[in-house]
Each structure stands twice: as structure tokens, then as C-alpha cells.
């Protein structure tokens with residue numbers, strides 16, 4: 001039991017450290033805005049909330065930085081119309097939307113041939129006359145940002161030199177990412193101007209903003225609307241709340257967003273987007289989007305059906321390392337990801353593997369988000385065949401071509417129970433990428449054997465024992 005609680009303590013410590021490093025990441029780069037809205041540097045205060053918030057924002061940014069394609073899905077979009085009697089429009093081409101020619105040109109220049117699943121339904125709703133309110137949820141990468149950017153760009157009247165669209169993002173970095181999409185899509189629309197309401201962007205008092213679209217974080221946007229009056233909120237026609245799930249995990253952002261929303265005119269179009277839809281997100285969404293249409297796109301389900309699962313019985317960490325070395329030739333036929341419980345173990349393991357002459361990449365929470373994105377990018381390009389990482393750091397990252405997963409430590413939650421969801425996400429495959437895969441779990445104590453058994457029971461899928469001293473067996477799994 002002592003080792004279990006030790007492992008737990010380490011896990012918690014590491015998870016906290018991962019998140020704290022994200023705090024540093026922000027502190028180094030950015031100072032809090034006048035409203036103090038950004039990051040509390042006193043990490044002990046409101047610890048849990050802050051960690052969660054920083055973690056989610058960092059994950060979201062990381063996914064954006066490494067994504068090169070639309071995440072496609074075979075699931076159907078669920079649409080709940082405010083007026084169930086009105087016809088349900090969906091479009092299969094961008095032409096059907098009768099966009100301004102400059103915008104259509106921008107869309108095609110981005111390489112979009114046809115609307116994504118969520119865009120098929122969301123775009124006609126958002127571009128309808130009169131404009132409709134919308135709450136939309138679908139996983140990251142399904143085309144939400146592109147959808148609302150197109151909606152904002154369509155509504156702007158460039159002759160009016162004042163802000164007409166307002167978009168809230170949870171962090172400075174995420175605001176910049178969305179700004180980039182606006183700039184790309186509006187490339188052939190040069191008269192259209194964009195302003196960033198983020199800390200550090202100081203304007204002279206008494207000034208009015210002439211840009212048509214303002215994108216920023218809630219604290220600064222609230223200042224610009226209420227205290228400094230750079231923006232006249234009464235003239236806003238489209239209000240977008242992006243990454244609502246990340247937003248509400250951030251202390252203060254929910255209240256600030258609501259205060260901004262209350263300043264907008266009644267006929268302003270309200271749009272809210274989120275990758276997930278927990279109760280708290282839903283409650284928030286209802287507060288800021290009156291009379292909404294609702295669009296949901298379920299995540300593609302992952303299964304363990306095409307995965308060969310094994311476990312290796314060891315007595316300690318060194319034996320696990322030895323087993324891994326025995327397996328190394330077999331697993332590096334493809335690309336492999338190795339998951340560790342803590343950062344310390346991940347660094348140790350990467351160093352030991354390097355000493356053995358193996359070329360491995362290490363993805364760690366200590367790195368800045370951009371550095372992490374670079375590591376993943378190199379791995380995706382196949383520059384390294386093995387990526388060593390921790391659960392916290394790699395949560396929510398999709399590296400599709402990985403067909404071998406090694407759980408150097410089994411995934412457990414904060415209470416020390418099996419983390420089945422993480423196990424499935426690490427190892428499972430969606431129908432679309434229905435490739436075969438291989439998972440090897442390292443077990444080094446009674447406790448971890450118990451975790452493994454519970455995982456096995458949960459999924460009702462047998463995990464076979466593998467003897468890594470037996471070369472024939474190793475050969476068998478590699479094929």
C-alpha cells in the first residue's frame with residue numbers, strides 16, 4: 001500500500017507540475033492585463049481550477065498547432081432547431097451559401113473544397129436572414145473555427161468604420177490562432193480590418209476602434225467595452241464565444257463573458273462553440289445564447305477490436321526497461337508511443353533508451369507549447385520512431401499513424417483507479433482509421449496487476465501475457 005500511495009502522491013505532484021509549467025509558460029510571455037484577468041501567479045491559490053484551466057488551454061493550443069487536416073467523421077450531426085417548423089437547411093457546397101466573391105475566394109484559397117459535417121448545418125443557420133443564434137459542439141478539428149470566422153466575415157460592412165463582430169477566446173495564444181484564420185480567410189478582402197483585444201495591446205484613452213472585427217480575451221474585451229469605451233457594444237452584430245469549455249474552466253472568464261454579453265443589443269447574433277458539452281458548459285451556454293439552435297456532432301467512438309493487447313510481468317522498473325529493450329526491434333517496425341506515469345520516469349526512460357543507442361523523442365510538460373508541437377511534428381514526419389511521454393502531457397493528442405503503444409506505467413486516475421477512458425484513447429482506434437494496433441502493458445506489482453485486471457474486465461477483452469525473453473513470441477507480435 002505504501003508504494004501505491006507514493007505513486008499517487010507522485011502522480012498528483014507531477015500533474016500539478018505539468019500544469020504549473022504551463023503557468024510559467026504564460027507568465028514568461030505575457031503580463032496580466034489591467035483587469036488582472038489573465039493568470040494568478042500565486043499558484044497555491046485556487047490551485048485545482050487554475051491547473052485545469054491551464055491544462056485545457058494548452059491542450060487546445062497544442063492540437064491547433066499540430067493539426068494539418070480536418071477531422072472527418074462518419075457520425076451524423078444532431079440539429080435542434082429553435083423553431084422546429086422551419087425547414088432544415090444544409091449545404092453541400094460553399095457556392096450554395098451565396099458568399100461574397102472575395103470570401104469564397106478566401107475559402108478556396110485555404111484548400112476547402114466543401115463544407116465539413118458541422119459546417120453543412122451550421123453555416124446556413126448562421127447566415128440566415130434574420131441571423132440565428134447557435135450553440136455548437138463538436139470535437140476539436142471538425143471545422144468550428146472556420147465556420148464562425150466565415151459567419152463573422154459575411155456580416156461585416158466594411159464601409160462602417162467600427163467594430164461589428166466580437167469574438168472571445170480563453171487565452172491570448174488561442175485568440176492569435178483564431179485571428180490567423182480570420183486573416184487567411186479574409187485575404188481577398190483587404191478593406192476588412194481586425195483588432196486584438198489582448199493584454200499588452202495598449203490604446204490611448206478616449207480612442208475609438210475603427211476595426212470591424214475584434215478578437216480578444218474576456219478581461220481585456222470587457223475593459224475595452226465598459227471601462228475604456230474603445231468599443232461601442234451596442235453596435236456589435238455578431239458575438240462569438242469560442243472554446244466555451246476552456247473558457248469556463250478559467251476563473252473569472254465566465255462572469256466577464258456574461259457581463260459583455262449583457263451589454264450587447266438584443267438583436268445581436270450570439271454564437272457559442274465548444275469541443276465538449278458537460279453540464280457546466282451547457283448551463284453557461286444557455287446563459288449567454290438566448291433562443292438557440294443547437295448542433296451537436298458526436299465524437300467517433302474508439303474500439304479495441306482491432307488491437308492486440310499484451311502484458312509483460314516484471315518485478316521493478318529496471319526489469320521493465322529490460323523488457324522494453326527486448327521488444328525494441330519489434331516495436332520500431334512501426335512508430336511507437338511509450339507512456340509513463342510521471343515526468344521523471346519519462347525523462348529517465350528517454351535517457352536510458354538513448355544510452356542504448358536508440359533515437360527517441362521526449363514530450364514533456366516542462367516544454368513550452370510550441371516546443372511540444374515541434375516534437376510531435378517531427379514524430380509525425382517519422383524523424384523519430386519512438387516518442388516517450390506522460391499521460392498528462394499527451395492527453396487528447398491524436399497521432400494517427402502510431403500503431404504500437406507501450407504503457408510503461410498503466411493509466412490511473414487521481415484516486416489510483418484504472419483510467420479506462422485514457423486507456424481506450426491511447427490504444428483504441430476509430431472505425432475510420434480501422435488499422436490494426438499493438439498494445440503492451442508493463443506490470444510490476446500486485447497493484448498494477450490488479451489495475452490491469454480491472455481494465456480487462458471493463459472492456460471485456462483479453463489481455464494476453466507476453467514473455468519478452470522468448471524471441472519467438474516477440475516475433476509473433478511484430479507480425
Ligand SMILES: Nc1ncnc2c1ncn2[C@@H]1O[C@H](COP(=O)(O)OP(=O)(O)OP(=O)(O)O)[C@@H](O)[C@H]1O
Pocket residue numbers: 060063064067068069070071110111112113114115116119138139140141142143144145146147275
Ligand atoms: N471545409 C473544410 N475543408 C477542409 N479543411 C477544413 C474545412 N474547414 C476547416 N478545415 C481545416 O480543418 C482544420 C480544423 O478546422 P478548425 O480549426 O476550424 O476546427 P475546430 O473545430 O475549430 O477545432 P478547434 O476546436 O481545435 O478550434 C483546420 O486546419 C482547417 O483549416
